[in-house]
Amino acid sequence: MDNDTFAALRDAVRRFVIERLIPSEDIVESTDEVPEAIIQEMRDLGLFGLTVPEEFGGIGLSMSEEAQVIYELGHTALAFRSVIGTTVGIGSQGIVIDGTPEQKAEWLPRLASGEVVASFALTEPEAGSDAASLRTVAKKDGSDYLLTGTKRFITNAPRAGVFTVMARTDPDTPGANGISAFIVPANLPGITLGQPDRKMGQRGTKTCDVIFDDCRVPASNIIGGVAGMGFRTAMKVLDRGRIHLAALACGMSERLISEALGYATQRKQFGQPISDFQLVQAMLADSRVDASVGWAMTTQTAARYDLREDVSLEAACCKYFASEAVGRIADRAVQIHGGAGYMADFKVERFYRDVRLLRIYEGTSQIQQLLIARKMVRAFTAGM
Known part of the structure; x- marks a missing residue:
């Protein structure tokens, strides 16, 4: 463009x-x-x-x-x-x-x-961060597969017209190699949605369980037409997804800083705006640094992604840092608001709850730490 x-x-x-x-x-x-x-x-x-x-x-x-x-x-x-x-x-x-x-x-x-609307169905009651342990199975039946299993916390499931479903097509192959990705229209028989989840925050975001009970899906609906490649397909899009979420966290960081500044410059204590107090200024400054570093990392990594460089380590760094940073910024924004920050009348209370999920979904902070460290060790030992 x-x-x-x-x-x-x-x-x-x-x-x-x-x-x-x-x-x-x-x-x-x-x-x-x-x-x-x-x-x-x-x-x-x-x-x-x-x-x-x-x-x-x-x-x-x-x-x-x-x-x-x-x-x-x-x-x-x-x-x-x-x-x-x-x-x-x-x-x-x-x-x-x-x-x-x-x-x-x-x-x-x-x-x-x-x-x-598309929805991605990977997480299960017993498979989250350890996605390769998923138990949803797809049994071959002629030119079709029968999908059976439960998916949990599936975003946009109530709105979905189609699911990308990760299921095990080869029960004899452990781990990721026996998993396939299916394109599953949401109106197929054998699909049931659970009750909408009640969440800490992000109201308006729709998630629920998706239950597959001998849901018949044509073999031609396997992404790429080759069974056993689903996990690799998912891995290919992770870098882009991590940069995307880092950018989202950076945007909300700016909104929270704006809310904190707006309150701090208007709220007066001891005859002056609280933005004049050095300890409040320190919280504002720390938030500015967190937001600026996160956005700089994200834009730089996005540019390298567009050059088709391997940015798996950097993308994990972006998602990890930006999602943790917006949590710190949200916490400071509530603190700057004082008692008002705990009240639903002010939006920082709401955003404080909303951003907490960014450190969990699409790869927890702890998973990002493991990925980053493993890539560092691999690169170091390869250069020895």
Whole structure:
């Protein structure tokens, strides 16, 4: 995308956040729903197709461009970004990277338009960080597979028109090698949704269990048409997803700093704004440093990703640092607000709860630490 066209898109998203999303935050918080009118506006803006190639009706943003758009969306309640998140992420990217020509032609245009919302079904009651231990099975039955198992905490499941389901097709192969990725239309018989999850935060974000009971799926719905490659497909899109989430955390960091500054410059104690007090200034300064470092890391890594460099270590660093940093910034924002920060009347209380999930989903902070350290040790020993 040329610079002027992209700048126009980014500015349109920024205006959408300021004029439509921020004013709707209280509605989402009170109803636990993102209004359908707003979802339609997201479709009209092309937000569902950010990462789908233009030939399939998407916008086809580079990683650097995607990071900037998600950064803008991060300035408001995280539920809004969640509406498009699974479609922009592995819901479309698994098909973009490894899908057959037929799979791309059938699904990518519908995902790009927002006609169909994608949901990624990996996590299970007994398989989270250890994704290779999943128990959902897909048994071959003629030219089909029968899927049986339960998926847990599946984002956008109630909205989904299609699931990317990770299931074990080879029970005799332990670990990741026996896992396949299936494209599963949500209206197939044998699919049941559990009760909506009640969460600490991120109201308006929809998650629930998805239960498969002998759900019959054609073998042709395996992404790429080759069984046993599902885990590798998932790994291929992780770097992009980690940079995406880091950009989201950076956007919310800026929103929290703005909320803290707004309160600190208006609130007076001992006859002066609390922003004049050095200990409050220290919290503001620490937050500014956290946010600036996170965004610098993210933009640099996104640029290297676009050059097709191996940024697996750096992407993990971005996700780890930015998600932890926004947690620190949220904590300071509440502290700067004092007692008011604990009250639901002020949005820092809400965002404090919302950002806590960023350190858990799509790879916990502890998983990122392990990945970073292992890559460091590997690189060091290879150079000895």
